[in-house]
Amino acid sequence: MPGRKQFDVNAVLDQAMRVFWQRGYADASLDALGSATGLGRGSLYGAFGNKDALFRKCLDHYSSIYGTQYERALAAYPGDPVRAVEAFFDVILTRIADPSVPTGCLIAQSAAQSPTLNEENGTRIRGLLDVQRRRVREALAGASADAQVLDELATFVVAVNQSLAVLSRARVPDAQLRSVASLACTTVADTLARATSKGLTRD
Structure with a gap:
């Protein structure tokens, strides 16, 4: 419309996302x-609603960027779950x-600040973790393992992912982060191998 300032919504979301990412929800002031x-x-409110609504849009924007990368990595090695998990950690x-x-x-930053979030945003964070x-x-x-074992391994992998994010915020060196991820992959491989061995023994 004439007289209305035009802007790239995705570019704005990208910049706002980085503010929430760096500062956390509580310290991401409107200024x-x-x-x-x-x-x-006025423009922020007019385009996105209040701060809570903007935050949710930024979460969705983040998920559309990185969630897609995770999904591709995990789907790249059908029949080889350990390699898929390795690819997942490589993207991370x-x-x-x-x-x-x-x-x-x-x-991870937002999950750590869950007490400062309203119910809808807290639910959104939990939902994104569930999707992962x-x-x-x-x-x-x-994999040839009981469903419970696979459920537990999936939760374990996500927990390691969140831990890597927290450690990186503390400036833990890349070599140490890669060591953690490597050990996690070894744990997944060993757990699946034991589960397969038990299954063969029962047969």
């Missing part, structure tokens, strides 16, 4: 969000090492 996006409060470690984005993970767990669980589905 900081406005400075990063180049929009005043590549993101952590990327100097162009904040350290850590927006979801389901993706990992699907990658493990072809």
Whole structure:
């Protein structure tokens, strides 16, 4: 419309996402969000609603970028769940090492601040963690192991992912993060091998 300032919604979401990612929800002030996006409060509210609504849109934006990468990695090795988990961690470690984005993970950062979030945003965070767990669980589905074992491994892999994000925020060196991820992959491989061995013994 004439007289209305035009802007790239995705570019604005990307900048706002980085503010939430770096500062956390509680410390992402409207002034900081406005400075990063180049929009005043009125424009932010008019385009996205209040801070809570903008935060949810940023979570979805983050998920659309990185969730898609995780999904591709986990689906790239059908029939080889250990290799799929390795690929998953490789994507995570590549993101952590990327100097162009904040350290850590927006979801991990937000989960740690759950007490400051309203119910809807807290539910959104839990939902995104559940989606991640389901993706990992699907990658493990072809393994010869009981469903309970696979469920537990999926939860374990997601927990390690969140731990890597927290450690990276504390500036733990990349070599140590990769060691953690490698040990996690070994744990997945060993657990699946034991489960398969037990299954063969019962047969």
